[in-house]
Amino acid sequence: MYLFNKYKNCSYCNEPFNDKLWCKKCDPRCLIECWTSGNSDTDEFIKNTIYNVRHDFSGVFLEWVPFNRISDIKLIGEGGFSKVYSAIWINGKSSYKVRNYGIWEKLVSQPTKVALKKLNGSQNISVDYLDKIKLHWNLYLSNPDFLKFYGITKDPKTKEFITILQFGNMGNLRDILSNNFNYILWKDKIKLLHDLVTDLQYAHRLKCFHNDFRSENILRNNALYFISDFGSTFGVVMAEFSSGKTPFYNRKHNLSLAFDICNGLRPEFGEGTPDIYKRLSYKCMNANPDERPTSNELYRILRFWYSAIIGDNTEKLGKDIKAIFEKADTEIPNIITSYGTDPDAVYVSREFTFNNLPKPANSSMITSYLNEEHYEDSQLYGLGVASSFLPNV
Template identity: 50%
Template structure:
């Protein structure tokens, strides 16, 4: 028995355990060893470390007393915000957002507590370590072995996190593949430093994020909303399909921002199912009100993952099964090497753009994927991949576990 609200569960012997996420811990920095820098973003550095004592767990004996379990060391991630010698509003916001998500969703990326580097006096967050790294690196290093049931598992876990974040009234505002982490259990959204209530802007009115993932209305000066996160999710869908970061071959500058507002969108990998492209393009619709909700994405991806019928959205499990199995035959043939423009920058930074045009959809994408009759004043944009799937190869068996849900093979 597990009490979600109180973080308490009962085992088969009648003992009660107190477990994460009931409380956060303050941990002296000397209780960590083997601290190593493993990543650096626009506003923070991330280290791996061994937490000597591990997180605190307590057991309630039959006599009613709570006793602390013997400590076990664990590997963790330490996140240091650049130059944070004092607790800032941004740091508190990230703590609050991450903690609220943990309390709402037990299988989100775990946040254990806070420490302070004794040498630099900078505060650091203590978090669950994701052994497999971020999604961008996973795709670039192992794309040809990641078949569609695994891809759909990634996306389902992500939209589950995103849905719960939106239920809290927050938008992430920096959703990209570098902020998506993976281990053998699941895939997680991380880095809530820019997250906050929808329709609220930072006081400096700058745009923050990784340019190819930023929604066109935000580039155009409008406030971040939960629909802006949905746009970013659509870009991630394209990246999961192709294995390449969006717009890797061009500068991430005002020219790209203008093209995004004029309807250009990332390309998809060869053989990607049309139903997948259509959903991704709906996410990337220039009109935020026409994008799907996280509830729709959650239901759709669950049905795709399990090849189930969904009358509400018009999917038949057998057709979905065939589409993704055929798409799998192309994955070993997709070239994943690419030349990256030196000015294609995939870390979060601040932007200021002036005189961008009003966001529109391209007529090409509209006619194929958006089912819109009226899309006035649209300009042409880059064509998306329309290759016919190769039907020759057999689909290899794959079985993975994602957050306790088993991939079904037919």
């Protein structure tokens, strides 16, 4: 349908409109006028995403969505800094198609199931909050497979801002590990870790480093996984993939645990976990951040491992890696994943202020893992294999 305009000039560029709603130079006026979030910085951010695609409306942009266009809101998760809801976006995402002579036509949209992330205490949205929202937007722009970001709205009662996101229809990775751990083979774990590292690479290119990266923040939509927040360390997630258990599930999450982690305590691994996998995880959890692998190094290692596991190898190196992980597969059915958690083991984002913590150090066990790398072990990482020999995965 075409929408008609009663105004003569575009308020953004002050150029005359044609006889339809659209300004050829700018954008559909209905997306940029007649609304405000109540915060000028937020308004400017949303409108700039629209202006940035004015020459190519096949691109993506954010929308300000009136709260009354959201229905069937249900709380599905809660963290220390936000609440997450499922909901129906009644109008669905706006889409347009350019017609002859530069006239834009609004296409029919469908109701869409979405996730709403309400930011606690965001009534007067701070620069820090807005920077995090902008970061998610930039990650989505840089990687089309990232969790889709549709728009922003506001709770009319609490005045808190809410981001409108793609709904992960299969829950988070913690749920999937809890329900299906004994059926997930090592090739699937390695492939998933490889895909997550790809997301981390995009984040690192934008100078973002993960602060809340854990299984509860990895969402699944059909066959794709998305990182919804960033944190902890990649090595901790690797350990959880191995054991099927949340890290430090049997400990109070308090000052005592913080001391032990600084002194080298690390999450447990599952029975039969390959030593090369443990070593890579321990590298990620190294007390010295300068000695941790980069996201690019992780990508190459995991890509090589996955290629070796699924490939028809003729080289000894590929055969050895495949044999290591196939042997580990035989232990998976024997790993017990039912466990009780300490009532004070809380898996939501929280701020802690601990004074006089010791300088982080590696335990003697971790040090032995990191120092016992013989030449053959280094080869097993695949670091010496030229990227030209690695197939796409």
